[in-house]
Amino acid sequence: MTLSMYQASIPVFVRALSNLAHVLAKGEAHARAKGVTDEVLLNTRLIPDMLPLVKQVQIACDMAARGAARLAGVEPASFEDNETTLEQLYARIRQVIDYVQGFGASQIDGSEGRDIHLKMRNGELDFNGQDYLFTFVIPNLYFHCTTTYVILREAGAELGKTDFIAGARQ
Numbered sequence: 308m309t310l311s312m313y314q315a316s317i318p319v320f321v322r323a324l325s326n327l328a329h330v331l332a333k334g335e336a337h338a339r340a341k342g343v344t345d346e347v348l349l350n351t352r353l354i355p356d357m358l359p360l361v362k363q364v365q366i367a368c369d370m371a372a373r374g375a376a377r378l379a380g381v382e383p384a385s386f387e388d389n390e391t392t393l394e395q396l397y398a399r400i401r402q403v404i405d406y407v408q409g410f411g412a413s414q415i416d417g418s419e420g421r422d423i424h425l426k427m428r429n430g431e432l433d434f435n436g437q438d439y440l441f442t443f444v445i446p447n448l449y450f451h452c453t454t455t456y457v458i459l460r461e462a463g464a465e466l467g468k469t470d471f472i473a474g475a476r477q
Contacts, residue, residue: 312419313412316378316440320371320407320448327367327452328400330470334360334459335393341463345392351458360458362388364396367451368403374444375407377423378436379414 338348349361358366365388376383384406390396418436425432425443434443453471460466 311412311416312378312436312440313410313415316415316444317375317407317410319445320375321404323448323452324368324371324400324404324407326471326473327364327455328397330452330456330459330466331364331393331396331400333466333470334462334464337459337462337464343462348393348462349391349396351462353454353458353461357454360455361390361396363451363455363458364400365390367448367455368399370444370448370451371407372403374440374448375410375415378418378421378440379410380418380421381414 334348338344350359352359365386368386372386373383386399386403390399421436423434423436423439425434432443456466456471
């Protein structure tokens with residue numbers, strides 16, 4: 308049995324984002340109990356030169372949305388980075404989950420060899436679809452989900468490994 312590009316991408320993206328929403332909700336509950344405002348929580352960072360929680364969630368969402376679109380060979384949808392409340396951040400996660408679920412297997416399967424070219428701040432990157440998924444999109448998605456978890460954990464939220472791995476399925 309082989310694993311298709313669709314199976315290796317869309318369900319993985321949906322699960323990661325669903326678990327991210329679960330982790331965020333537990334962080335929100337802790338913040339509310341301690342009287343911490345959305346503004347303070349969303350701007351919390353691990354260290355001064357790292358991006359704040361809000362940006363970690365936005366980038367995780369962008370990785371999933373842009374990854375799905377590029378694998379499907381279509382122009383990625385644009386999502387504004389304008390969230391200032393937790394409710395807006397949850398809405399973004401839901402919107403991106405809906406967006407990636409809109410891609411069917413017929414659009415993603417066979418994208419292993421698709422040429423993908425990215426223009427980044429520090430230069431340009433070229434991938435085939437399989438390398439793009441496994442060496443760029445998934446590692447970046449999980450980096451930003453993990454960083455969100457760690458920011459919330461450091462802030463005192465009662466989170467464990469199961470929240471990160473099984474979050475929404477608990």
